[in-house]
Structure formats: structure tokens, C-alpha cells
Amino acid sequence: MRVLQICHRFPPHPGGIEYHVKRLSRFLSSRGHEVTVLTTHRGPTEIEEDDYKVVRLRSFLEPLRNPLPLELPFYFRKIAESFDLIHMHSVYTFTTLLSYPFARRERVVITLHGRASYRGLASLLAELHERISFRILRGAAVFIALNEVDKELMVSRGIDESKIRVIPNFIDLEEIDNLARSSNPVEREGDVQLLFVGGLTEAKNLDSLLSDLRGVDGASLWIVGDGPMRGKLMKLAEGMRVRFLGRMDMGGWIPYALSSDAIILPSRSEGFPTIVLEAMALGKPVILSDIEVHKRLFSGIAIFYRPGDRESLRKALKNLENFDIPPENLRSIVEKNYDIRVVGERILSVYSDLIGD
Structure with a gap:
């Protein structure tokens, strides 16, 4: 099967969609399929990996952090017919919106990957962009939702429910195991050591977490990642037991995870955060904001708190002391449900059904 994966960015640029597409492409290739990734320019124009x-196309504009490669429609039209199936990642990205009009709808799969979160005027523009995007893309053959919340959003935006498949996000357990075996824990910096891994963006809600942590005795926070809010967050963290570690790949942050009591994710919105699965694979508890998608995905296996409520965070840290799910049980959940070798087969089944293979 010849498969084209389309995404707005790709490693070495960090991000959930980026690593999702990389792991999926690697899995499909290992199963003997011919895979090409079409993305934007952050490295050589074309490489084998x-x-x-x-294939990376140059993008000079990035409105709302969304790369806009103007040459994409012209390039895509030249190559589209050489693929059996085209898998587009995210309904919001210009890489999807610029290529879709020139694709054979009956061979297009689109994964939502959650929705973006903005504030102020940007949120109004994002809402309009979302409505237009779903209207343009509703003719695709199959939509993949990472969770039931995303499925409900799709239906509310006019997507035929019969086209939607709910397939969770995934990680590569073998990759994590190899890195963990070669990693040594670093020295802790607090009585309760927390770790955040992700982009420093509004959606991740780190400004709220820093406000909640101020005055919580004994808690220390490591922040792995970079993004447009870094300067603001560093000012908010002055005088606190918070260390900004910058952007790291998985091999860089795993030593910090091994030394942490929990991984914390205070997000305002999410699709299906792989950092939670990675933490569970390492046997680490997770503390999550009480947004709907978190509660639906991780009820019974995570600790929840209400961002903006310091007492709620204190209670979550207290609950951490009594967290009684054994590390091997957390890992087992991931192994049975969220490893690429399990989820990849489900995605491959969607592909096969679509092209009659």
C-alpha cells in the first residue's frame, strides 16, 4: 500500500502530532507499506528516514502558529494520484486545507488530534476557522477521533457519524524502554517533585499552574519545553522552585521523569496527550486538569485538580501520597491499549477497509 501522510510539522520539531505521524509512518513502513510524509520546511527538502x-515544503507564514506552505497545492496535485490512500492530520492545519481540494475524497482519512485553544480575539478567529474547516472537509471518506469528546465535536460540526472511527493515540513502548534503560535519574529539587513536558502555549495553561503552586510548601516543578509564553512564564516563576529546562527530546527528559513523583498537565484543552501514556509506561502517576477529555480518558487511573484553585492542587498533591496503583499496572494498561503495535493495527484496518485491500 502506498500511503501519503500530511502534517503541518514533523520531527525534529517537537509536538504531539509530529511524533504521532513519525511513529505511525515507522510502523507502516515496518509492515511493508510505502510511506511518504508531506510536511513543512524545518530541515532538508527531501530525506529518507x-x-x-x-518531503518538506517551505513555509514563510505561520498565522496562529499554523504553517502556510503556498506551494503545497501545486506540489500535491503532481503526486496525489501515485498514492493509494492519503491520511491528513488535523482539520485545522493549512497543510490539510490546501491539499484536500485536490485529493480523491474516497481515499482520504483525516485525524482530528483535538482542537486548539486560544484567548481573546484569537479564540474568535479560531472558532470561525474551525467552522469553515469542517465545512470544507466533510466529504472525506473516514474521520478518526482520538476520543469520544472529539467525536462529539465532529458530529456537532456536521460530520456524518457513520464516517467516524474512535481510535486512541499511541506511544512506542519499545522506544521508551530502550531510553529508560540507558537513563539515570537526576537529583531532585523538592519534597514533592513535579514534571511538565509540552509546549509553552496558552492551551497548556502553565500560567495558572504557576499561580496555584505559589505558596504550596515543598513542591518543585521542572518544565520541559519551549514556546511563545516562555518569557511570561519565567517572570511568573521568579522566586519559586521552578526550573525551565528548555526543549528536549524523550531521551533528554526521561531522567527527570524517573526522579519525579508525578507528571502534571494543567491543560485547558487536549486531544489525547501522549505524555500521560509515556508517564504511565514509566510507572509514574499523573496529575491532570479536570477538563472533560482528561476525565473521560483517564478516570480511575489519574489524579485530577481544578486549575485556578490552589486548594484543589494541594488536595491533589495530598492524594499523590496515597496513590496506590502499582507502576506495573500503569504500564500494563498502556501495553494492552496504547502501544503502536496495538493501535497501529486498528489504523491499518481502516486503511484496508477503505481501499478494499
Whole structure:
């Protein structure tokens, strides 16, 4: 099967969609399929990687952090017919919106990957962009929702429910195991050591977490990641037991995870955060904001708190002391449900059904 994956960015640029597409492409390639990734320019124009091809188109504009490669429609029209199936990642990205009009709808799969979160005027523009995007893309053959919340959003935006498949996000357990075996824990910096891994963006809600942590005795926070809010967050963190570690790949942050009491994610919105799965694979508890998607995905296996409520965070940290799910049980949940070798087969089944293979 010849598969084209389309995404707005790709590693080495960090991000959930980026690593999702990389792991999926690697899995498909290992199963003998011919895979090409079409993305935007953050490196060489065209490279071979792990037996699949990556083509990067230059993007000079990034409205709302969304790369706009103006040459994409012209390039896509030249190559589209050479693929059996086209998998587009995110309904919001210009890489999807610029290529979709020139694709054969009956061979297009689109994964939502959650929705973006903005404030102020940007939120109004994002709402309009979302409505237009779903209207343009509703003719695709199959939509993949990472969770039931995303499925409900799709239906509310006019997507035929019969086209939607709910398939969770995934991680590569073998990759994590190899890195963990070669990693040594770093020295802790607090009585309760917390770790955040992700982009420093409004959606991750770190400004709220820093406000909640101020005055919580004994708690220390490591922040792995970079983004547009870094300067503001560093000012908010002055005088606190908070260390900004910058952007790291998985091999860089795993030593910090091994030393942490919990991974914390205070997000205002999420699709299906892989950092939670990665923490569970390492046997680490997770403390999550009480947004709907978190509660639906991780009820019974995570500790929840209400961002903006310091007492709620204090209670969550207290509950951490009594967290009684054994590390091996957390890992087992991931192994049975969220490893790429399990979820990848479900995605491959969608592909096969679509092209009659």
C-alpha cells in the first residue's frame, strides 16, 4: 500500500502530532507499506528516514502558529494520484486545507488530534476557522477521533457519524524502554517533585499552574519545553522552585521523569496527550486538569485538580501520597491499549477497509 501522510510539522520539531505521524509512518513502513510524509520546511527538502520518505515544503507564514506552505497545492496535485490512500492530520492545519481540494475524497482519512485553544480575539478567529474547516472537509471518506469528546465535536460540526472511527493515540513502548534503560535519574529539587513536558502555549495553561503552586510548601516543578509564553512564564516563576529546562527530546527528559513523583498537565484543552501514556509506561502517576477529555480518558487511573484553585492542587498533591496503583499496572494498561503495535493495527484496518485491500 502506498500511503501519503500530511502534517503541518514533523520531527525534529517537537509536538504531539509530529511524533504521532513519525511513529505511525515507522510502523507502516515496518509492515511493508510505502510511506511518504508531506510536511513543512524545518530541515532538508527531501530525506529518507527509517525506510520512509519525508518531503518538506517551505513555509514563510505561520498565522496562529499554523504553517502556510503556498506551494503545497501545486506540489500535491503532481503526486496525489501515485498514492493509494492519503491520511491528513488535523482539520485545522493549512497543510490539510490546501491539499484536500485536490485529493480523491474516497481515499482520504483525516485525524482530528483535538482542537486548539486560544484567548481573546484569537479564540474568535479560531472558532470561525474551525467552522469553515469542517465545512470544507466533510466529504472525506473516514474521520478518526482520538476520543469520544472529539467525536462529539465532529458530529456537532456536521460530520456524518457513520464516517467516524474512535481510535486512541499511541506511544512506542519499545522506544521508551530502550531510553529508560540507558537513563539515570537526576537529583531532585523538592519534597514533592513535579514534571511538565509540552509546549509553552496558552492551551497548556502553565500560567495558572504557576499561580496555584505559589505558596504550596515543598513542591518543585521542572518544565520541559519551549514556546511563545516562555518569557511570561519565567517572570511568573521568579522566586519559586521552578526550573525551565528548555526543549528536549524523550531521551533528554526521561531522567527527570524517573526522579519525579508525578507528571502534571494543567491543560485547558487536549486531544489525547501522549505524555500521560509515556508517564504511565514509566510507572509514574499523573496529575491532570479536570477538563472533560482528561476525565473521560483517564478516570480511575489519574489524579485530577481544578486549575485556578490552589486548594484543589494541594488536595491533589495530598492524594499523590496515597496513590496506590502499582507502576506495573500503569504500564500494563498502556501495553494492552496504547502501544503502536496495538493501535497501529486498528489504523491499518481502516486503511484496508477503505481501499478494499
